[in-house]
Amino acid sequence: MTADLKSFADENGIRYFMISYTDLFGGQRAKLVPAAAIADMQADGAGFAGFASWLDLSPAHPDLFAIPDASSVIQLPWKKDVAWVAADCVMDGMPLDQAPRNVLKKLIAEAEGQGKYVKTGVEAEFFLITPEGDAISDIRDTAEKPCYDQQAVMRRYDIIAEICDYMLELGWEPYQNDHEDANGQFEMNWKYDDALKTADKHSFFKFMVKSVAEKHGLRATFMPKPFKELTGNGCHCHVSVWNADGTQNVFADDKAEFGLSSEGLRFLGGIMKHAPALAAITNPTVNSYKRINAPRTLSGATWSPNTVTWTGNNRTHMVRVPDPGRFELRLADGAANPYLLQAVVIAAGLDGLKTNADPGPRYDIDMYEEGHLVTDAPKLPLNLQDALRAFEADEGLKGAMGSSFSSAFLKLKRQEWHSYVSHFTEWERENTLDI
Numbered sequence: 469m470t471a472d473l474k475s476f477a478d479e480n481g482i483r484y485f486m487i488s489y490t491d492l493f494g495g496q497r498a499k500l501v502p503a504a505a506i507a508d509m510q511a512d513g514a515g516f517a518g519f520a521s522w523l524d525l526s527p528a529h530p531d532l533f534a535i536p537d538a539s540s541v542i543q544l545p546w547k548k549d550v551a552w553v554a555a556d557c558v559m560d561g562m563p564l565d566q567a568p569r570n571v572l573k574k575l576i577a578e579a580e581g582q583g584k585y586v587k588t589g590v591e592a593e594f595f596l597i598t599p600e601g602d603a604i605s606d607i608r609d610t611a612e613k614p615c616y617d618q619q620a621v622m623r624r625y626d627i628i629a630e631i632c633d634y635m636l637e638l639g640w641e642p643y644q645n646d647h648e649d650a651n652g653q654f655e656m657n658w659k660y661d662d663a664l665k666t667a668d669k670h671s672f673f674k675f676m677v678k679s680v681a682e683k684h685g686l687r688a689t690f691m692p693k694p695f696k697e698l699t700g701n702g703c704h705c706h707v708s709v710w711n712a713d714g715t716q717n718v719f720a721d722d723k724a725e726f727g728l729s730s731e732g733l734r735f736l737g738g739i740m741k742h743a744p745a746l747a748a749i750t751n752p753t754v755n756s757y758k759r760i761n762a763p764r765t766l767s768g769a770t771w772s773p774n775t776v777t778w779t780g781n782n783r784t785h786m787v788r789v790p791d792p793g794r795f796e797l798r799l800a801d802g803a804a805n806p807y808l809l810q811a812v813v814i815a816a817g818l819d820g821l822k823t824n825a826d827p828g829p830r831y832d833i834d835m836y837e838e839g840h841l842v843t844d845a846p847k848l849p850l851n852l853q854d855a856l857r858a859f860e861a862d863e864g865l866k867g868a869m870g871s872s873f874s875s876a877f878l879k880l881k882r883q884e885w886h887s888y889v890s891h892f893t894e895w896e897r898e899n900t901l902d903i
Contacts, residue, residue, distance in 0.1 A: 470538045473510045473553065477503035483549040485541075487514040489534045489557050490568050490671055492877055493522035493884075494752070494805040498552075499534070510536055513558060523557075524566060524876030533558045540668045545634035546680065554668045565872035568807035569667070574870065575814040576664055582821070583712045586814055589660030590670050591704040593802060594677055594690050595652045596624060604652025604695070605686045613767050614651050621647040624654065627684050631656060631677060640669060649767050650698035660706060662714070663810040670806035690802030692751070693758035697766050700759030701802030707813055708794040709735060720793030726780050727792020736778065736795055737827040738820020739787060739813070743776040743799070745862035747848055748855040749812040749869075750800035752881065754888045757851045759801050769836055773798055776846040777831045784835035786848070787827075799848070815868035853885050 470476045473485065485506050488498040499514040513533030518525035525532070534555035541553040557567035564570060579586050596605045609620045621628065628645050635642040641659035648655045656673075660666065674690060681688035693700040708719045709731065719732035728736070739746065751760060762770045773786035781790045789795045800809055819825070831842060849855035856878060859865065866874040 470541050473536060473538050473541060473551075474503070474507045476538070476541055476551065477506060480543050480551070481549060482543065482551045484551075485509070485536070486550060486552045487534050487536050487555050488552055488671075488675075489516075489555045490805060490807055491522040492524070492566065492568065492805070492808075492880055494568075494803065494808075495522055496671065496675060497521045497534075500550075506536075510538065513555070518557075518559070518564075522880055523564075524879055530560055532564065540665075542638060542672055545637050546630075546676075546683065552672060552675070554671065565870050566876040568805050568811070568873075571870055571873050572664060572667055572807045572811040572814075575811050575818070575868070576662075579709075579814055579818060580712065582818070584718075584818075584821075585710040585712055585714045586663045586810075586817075587660050587708050587710055587714070588663050588666045588810055588813065589658075589706040590666060590806075590809070591655055591657060591702070591706075592670060592673055592690065593648050593653060593655045593701040593703065594688050595650070595694055595701065596627065596654065596681055597652060597687050597689055597694070599685065599687050601687060601689065601694075606652060609647075609651045611651070613649075614647060614653075615649040615767065617647045620651075621645070621654070627680055627686070628654060628656065631680050634676060634680075635673075648699070649769070649771055650695070650700075650765070653699065653701070660708075663814060667806045667810045670809075674806070692753065692756045692801035692803050693762065696758075699765045699767055699769070699771055700762065702759075702772060702798065703800040703802050703804050703809070705797045705800055705809060705813060706794055707735075707797060707817070708732075709817070717793040719795075722792065726789040728789050728795065729793075731821065732793070732795070733827055734820045734825055735817040736787060736820065737825025738816040738818065738823070739797060740776055740778060740827045741820060741823075741825045742816040742862055742865045743786065744846055744849055744855070744858035745865045746812055746816055747799065748852075748859035748877075748881070749808050750797075750804050751849075751855065752805065752808075752852075753803045754852050754885070756801050756803055757849065757855075760799070760848055761850055764836075771798075772801075773835070774848050775835060775839060775842060776848060777835065777842060778827055779831055782832060782834075784833075784839075785831065811869060812865070815865060819864055819868055852881065852888075856881055856885065 721729035
């Protein structure tokens, strides 16, 4: 655990630090700081105009200071004289409540206050596309069922192996890489960790993948549904809760069905209870709802949910329990904010524990073939507007995420929705020009 960034610079030949924070829309904002100035920055923070990023601030607000968290520092494996460090946003000497990393840290502290230590892992899918963004980058990647395609993954070996080598170097313990279900799509997996470290790694992973793709003359996108006919980018989140010192998985119970303890079921109950509102955070863009409410793709399945259901080891539901002691939330997509994704899972889960929430009946059917038979489970929102309305109506989840954050998030996301619905589209010309 690094404590002093100046010493880290001296020991590792760092010339510059990227002091980085993530705004409400998941945008990564940074200042490039010379190592000679990092001691002052570690004490006082790098100054930003908060209004210039997606935060609910005005030009009249005082400076926002990003205080680097030295424990998160990462030396860029592809540019060794630069280090990235996650930062916490402060204004007028106080943590900025709406800042995503601050929201997550508050909820982690609440969990710790209840003797709970949350560990998570993410599966961040992405496409490698042309620099213009209009097509996948591999013109030979045309199989009807391209998932795990051996030739296709090897044609992108240089990029995938480079990223995996970097994760090995960073000690993330990556364990598999594959071509995913869509043409041009990939997934890379690394070991789970505590929720804050997973969020920092997730944030850095997106930066790293984009950087390496650009280095190779390509572009990487985590957009939920970049191509109409192809499977979208999910960001499945695996969740377990441990005792205070992280040595015992309290979700694990060998005698329980699927090996998921009563505490695990109650935590899951919170996820199910808040799912429609949860979607505003896990699926935060207009495009997100082109993925979770999509028709069949070329491969034959969307691999995304549209109904609030859970199951055992069955990938057609919103939540599955693949192994004892954990569950997988399959709702989130590639646009999910790395910090807010973890925060909302903890917020909903803690409420489930507090209220003894029942996750409801388990369904073992194929939801893609027989989902119409499920009539008593809530449907997920059809669009961002519906998700925002569900979040606004969910006082419990809003309160758990924090009133300052919730107000700012709803305000800015409503602006985004209004921008979208006022945008003139080619569809309108094609369908109404001659009416």
